[in-house]
C-alpha cells in the first residue's frame with residue numbers, strides 16, 4: 730500500500746496543508762455519453778439519453794456524534810484514512826475556532842494527527858480549495874461540526890448535487906445537553922448516524938454527556954480536559970448540582986466580601 734499520510738496536496742491554493750490524496754485520480758466519471766434509466770414497470774418512453782451531460786453522482790452523508798472524548802475524531806480519521814487507502818480523494822475540514830492542539834491539523838485527544846483545512850465556514854471551502862480540485866474530491870470529512878452554521882447547506886450541496894461522501898463528526902449536545910449548532914439539523918439528511926460514548930471520569934461507566942468544570946456560561950468555549958469531562962447520567966446530574974451549589978457558595982462569599990469592603994469604607 731502506498732503511504733498516503735501525509736497525503737499530497739492537489740491543486741491547492743494553500744500549499745502543504747489541505748490534503749487530497751490520489752493514486753487513482755479521476756475515478757468518478759464526470760460525463761457520460763449515454764445514460765439509461767427504466768421505470769419499475771419497464772414502461773415505454775422512460776429511457777433517457779443524455780449526451781455529454783454530467784452524470785448524476787450519488788453522494789452519502791454519515792454523522793458521528795457523542796460527548797467529548799468519545800472517539801468522534803478518531804472514528805472520522807479512521808474512516809478518512811480507509812477511504813484514502815481505497816484510492817479515493819479525501820480532504821478534512823475543521824472549524825478554525827478549534828485551536829487547541831494544532832491550527833492546520835485535526836488532532837485526537839490521544840495525539841493522532843491529520844492535516845486539514847481550518848475554516849470559519851464551510852461554504853467557502855470549494856472556492857478556497859479550488860473548483861477543479863473540489864470536483865476531483867470523493868470524500869470530505871468535517872470535524873467540530875457544531876461550530877459551522879452553514880453545515881446543512883454545505884452537506885446538501887456536497888452530497889445531493891456534487892456526489893461527495895461527507896463524514897461529519899461533532900457534538901450533538903453542549904454542556905447543558907442542549908442541541909449544539911446545526912448538528913441535529915442534518916440528521917434527516919444522513920445515510921447513517923453513529924452515537925459514540927466515552928468513559929465517565931467519575932465511575933468508569935459509559936459517558937453520554939459532557940460536564941463543564943468551570944462556571945463560564947457561554948455555549949462556545951474551546952477547551953479540553955482542563956475544562957470538560959465526560960460523565961454518565963448520574964454524575965452529570967450530580968455534577969450540575971455540585972456546580973450549582975459551588976456557584977451559590979462562591980456568590981455568597983463574594984456578597985459577604987463586598988459588604989466587608991463597603992463597611993471598611995465607612996471606618
Ligand SMILES: Nc1ncnc2c1ncn2[C@@H]1O[C@H](COP(=O)(O)OP(=O)(O)O)[C@@H](O)[C@H]1O
Pocket residue numbers: 795796797798799800801802803804836837838839927928929930959
Ligand atoms: N474519559 C475518557 N473516556 C474515553 N476516552 C478518553 C477519556 N479521556 C481521554 N480519552 C482519550 O480520548 C480518545 C478519544 O479522542 P477523540 O477521538 O479526539 O475524541 P472526541 O473527538 O470524541 O473528543 C480516547 O481514545 C482516549 O484515549
Ligand SMILES: Cc1cn([C@H]2C[C@H](O)[C@@H](COP(=O)(O)O)O2)c(=O)[nH]c1=O
Pocket residue numbers: 796797798801802827829873899900902903904905939948949950951952953957
Ligand atoms: C461541551 C462543549 C464543548 N465545547 C467545545 C470544547 C471543544 O473545544 C469542542 C469539542 O471538542 P471534541 O473534539 O468533541 O473533544 O467543543 C463548547 O464550545 N461548548 C460546549 O458546551
